[in-house]
Amino acid sequence: MSEPASPFKGKxxxxxxxxxxxxxxxxxxxxxxHENAFQQEVFLALVLVPLALFLGDSGSERALMIGAVLLVxxxxxxxxxxxxxxxxxxxxxxxxxxxxxxxxxxxxxxxxLNVVAIWALILLD
Numbered sequence: 459m460s461e462p463a464s465p466f467k468g469k470x471x472x473x474x475x476x477x478x479x480x481x482x483x484x485x486x487x488x489x490x491x492h493e494n495a496f497q498q499e500v501f502l503a504l505v506l507v508p509l510a511l512f513l514g515d516s517g518s519e520r521a522l523m524i525g526a527v528l529l530v531x532x533x534x535x536x537x538x539x540x541x542x543x544x545x546x547x548x549x550x551x552x553x554x555x556x557x558x559x560x561x562x563x564x565x566x567x568x569x570x571l572n573v574v575a576i577w578a579l580i581l582l583d
Contacts, residue, residue: 485535493538495566496531503527506573519580526569526576533569537562 469477489496506527514520540562544555 485539489535489538493534496534496538499530499534503531506577513581522576523580526573530566530569530573533565537566 490500507524510520510523510527514523541559544558548555
């Protein structure tokens with residue numbers, strides 16, 4: 459017998475879109491309230507996005523610079539979600555949990571290095 463479907467999966471059309479917007483907003487506000495790294499990266503984005511609009515010579519350059527910054531926020535949200543789920547499962551020290559958290563942290567670091575690389579390539583060209 460198949461597993462029952464989630465009650466959240468039955469929504470369609472406009473109701474589904476409105477629910478998705480609500481869940482997304484709740485996720486953003488939770489990250490801003492509870493995640494120091496996300497707060498710092500949002501501050502960084504508030505500085506860098508306007509700077510990209512000013513420093514980019516073309517639409518493509520501005521899009522790359524802004525996209526790299528937004529990617530950091532996306533990766534941080536995913537990293538925070540992984541950490542929250544793992545903390546819900548267990549607060550005990552376990553090598554697999556540590557590995558998963560370290561990998562999430564590495565993903566954020568790579569996204570930040572991507573910002574540095576893209577901005578350097580554009581601004582130093």
